[in-house]
Amino acid sequence: MSERPEAPEIEFRSDVTVELVRSSAADSDVLFAARVSTQGEQTLAAAADGSEATGRDRGLINYLMRDRHGSPFEHNSMTFYVQAPIFVFREFMRHRMASYNEESGRYRELRPVFYVPSSERNLVQVGKPGAYQFLPGSAEQVELVARETREASVAAFESYQRMLDAGVAREVARIVLPLNIMSSMYVTVNARSLMNFLSLRTMREGTHFPSFPQREIEMCAEKMENVWQELMPLTYAAFNANGRVAP
Ligand SMILES: Cc1cc2nc3c(=O)[nH]c(=O)nc-3n(C[C@H](O)[C@H](O)[C@H](O)COP(=O)(O)OP(=O)(O)OC[C@H]3O[C@@H](n4cnc5c(N)ncnc54)[C@H](O)[C@@H]3O)c2cc1C
Numbered sequence: 001m002s003e004r005p006e007a008p009e010i011e012f013r014s015d016v017t018v019e020l021v022r023s024s025a026a027d028s029d030v031l032f033a034a035r036v037s038t039q040g041e042q043t044l045a046a047a048a049d050g051s052e053a054t055g056r057d058r059g060l061i062n063y064l065m066r067d068r069h070g071s072p073f074e075h076n077s078m079t080f081y082v083q084a085p086i087f088v089f090r091e092f093m094r095h096r097m098a099s100y101n102e103e104s105g106r107y108r109e110l111r112p113v114f115y116v117p118s119s120e121r122n123l124v125q126v127g128k129p130g131a132y133q134f135l136p137g138s139a140e141q142v143e144l145v146a147r148e149t150r151e152a153s154v155a156a157f158e159s160y161q162r163m164l165d166a167g168v169a170r171e172v173a174r175i176v177l178p179l180n181i182m183s184s185m186y187v188t189v190n191a192r193s194l195m196n197f198l199s200l201r202t203m204r205e206g207t208h209f210p211s212f213p214q215r216e217i218e219m220c221a222e223k224m225e226n227v228w229q230e231l232m233p234l235t236y237a238a239f240n241a242n243g244r245v246a247p
Contacts, residue, residue: 007161008111010154013182014118016216017083018223025076025191027234031057033072034064058234065238070247073192073235078228080187084220085115087179091201091217097193102185105174109164113182114153117145121215132212152178191232195239196246198225208243 028047035043048057064072084092093100103110117123123137123145137145156178163173189197201213201221213221229236 004165007157010112010114010157012114012116012150012153014116014121016085016088016219016223017081018220018227019081020078020227021081021186022079023077023231025078025228025231027053027057027061027232029076030061030064030072030191030232030235033075034060034069053234058238061234062238062241065235065242065247068245068247070192073195073247074190076190076232078189078191078194078224078231080189080224080227081184082187082220083182083184085180085216086183088214088216088220089183089185090179091214092185092187092220095193095197095200097189097196099188100185103183105177106169106171109170110160110174110177110181110183112153112157114149114157114178115180115182115216116149116153119146130212134215149180153180191228191235192246194224194228195244197221198239199244199246202244204244206243208245 026049028049031053032043032047035046048054063069082092089102119142122134123141124135125132126135127133156176159176160173163176164170198221199207199209200211201217202225203211203213203218
């Protein structure tokens, strides 16, 4: 059996990473796609972006959003690199209108980076299914969550290492690792599927259909939303003006 390198140091994080790695996404993509409907000609050149847009352009995007003519919002693409705990990826990948590629626990040894809730994260659940509210924990609860999460992560990683050291395959040894281990993936969406994701994975006042997402996937959603609003400001404004309903 070959000698294994020393186990890497265990890290804890309370944040997630979201980076835009590639995009082809602008308000003009919505306009040219919508206008072929009435003009039947190539409408690319006439489509304006952001501050170039006329009142008519804004009106058209708003009308498409309000009346849920969704397909013009599909002619664009955004690829994000995401690092988040596996329990977030489980929720993320329920969104089928996206493409995913994630790091493999069979082909590589997983890095010991674990998510631990920050002391600001609300810990106490009140209310009923579908309308939960989360309130701050007591000092004792904050300390307990941090300690238990760290201890469980360390114990699990040591167990993983013992199995790897004994020559057990990665795909078997990894089964002891907890859901709070960080993973990484690329996810590619278009604006329509992103709006569906944001409508379900963010909680905002005044939305037409309120949602109650887990805070950690909401942290990812908020970062994606910040990127998207820069790329497609008119579409973003229309999404908000129409109750954050995906068209
Ligand atoms: C707060 C919250 C709690 C949740 N709790 C649970 C839970 O307890 N258990 C659980 O299993 N899931 C749960 N989910 C996941 C949820 O049921 C959805 O799977 C997830 O939100 C993805 O939504 P989506 O299907 O609209 O997205 P996508 O899969 O991206 O689909 C986008 C849209 O495409 C259409 N579409 C896609 N696939 C189909 C299809 N096969 N047939 C017809 N139309 C389709 C639909 O219009 C859909 O809205 C929860 C989600 C949220 C936000």
